[in-house]
Amino acid sequence: MSIDDRIAADQPKTFQFTAENEKEIKRIIAKYPKGRQASAVMPLLDLAQRQHDNWIPMAAIEAIANRLEMAEIRVLEVATFYTMFNLKPVGKYFLQACTTTPCWLRGSDEMMRCIKDRYHIASGQTSACGRFSLLEVECLGACVNAPILQVNDDFYEDLDYETTGALLDSLEADDPLPVGSVTGRSGSEASGGGTTLAAVKSGKSGKSASKKRGSAHA
Numbered sequence: 001m002s003i004d005d006r007i008a009a010d011q012p013k014t015f016q017f018t019a020e021n022e023k024e025i026k027r028i029i030a031k032y033p034k035g036r037q038a039s040a041v042m043p044l045l046d047l048a049q050r051q052h053d054n055w056i057p058m059a060a061i062e063a064i065a066n067r068l069e070m071a072e073i074r075v076l077e078v079a080t081f082y083t084m085f086n087l088k089p090v091g092k093y094f095l096q097a098c099t100t101t102p103c104w105l106r107g108s109d110e111m112m113r114c115i116k117d118r119y120h121i122a123s124g125q126t127s128a129c130g131r132f133s134l135l136e137v138e139c140l141g142a143c144v145n146a147p148i149l150q151v152n153d154d155f156y157e158d159l160d161y162e163t164t165g166a167l168l169d170s171l172e173a174d175d176p177l178p179v180g181s182v183t184g185r186s187g188s189e190a191s192g193g194g195t196t197l198a199a200v201k202s203g204k205s206g207k208s209a210s211k212k213r214g215s216a217h218a
């Protein structure tokens, strides 16, 4: 995707942090040693995005650069490097679909196919209704529950075509499914159940369970 595709053509002329965010900015900058305030660039980009309907206008890039005494291009470099920063408007539901190898091996193609079948959009585009934006991203750091779809701040895991469809239904109804694994596994435990020594001892591990299932068919 070119830089022109990442940045909105229509830009507001000005941007100003709210009084509440100004207080938060002071708190964030105070965490870093004097003269190292540039380290606050990512939290400030995040604040700007949350304040401005989930995207960061160029006026905010300029405001952050001034605030942190950085060159504007340095702030823009950070904002364009990380896919979680949007530089153009996105829908109410921003879908970041991981298609890196572990998610791909576990079926991210089916997850993507479901989204594309429903909204007829490719990565970087927004649905005709304006409510859903899709972005194909690299590893989201949750490979153990692959494939992963991040919806705004939340992770949905273990998705396939059908469960992605159910998730999209819930978003369309503005009644999102509970976050986490759609198969109901707790955290990142093995899909067959717990495998800790404590679980093995109590006979509740996935291994013991599958052994029991196996012996039932023997």
Ligand code: FES
Pocket (backbone or CB within 6 Å): 098, 099, 100, 101, 102, 103, 104, 138, 139, 140, 141, 142, 143, 144, 146, 147, 148
């Ligand atoms: S590869 Fe998808 S979360 Fe790591």
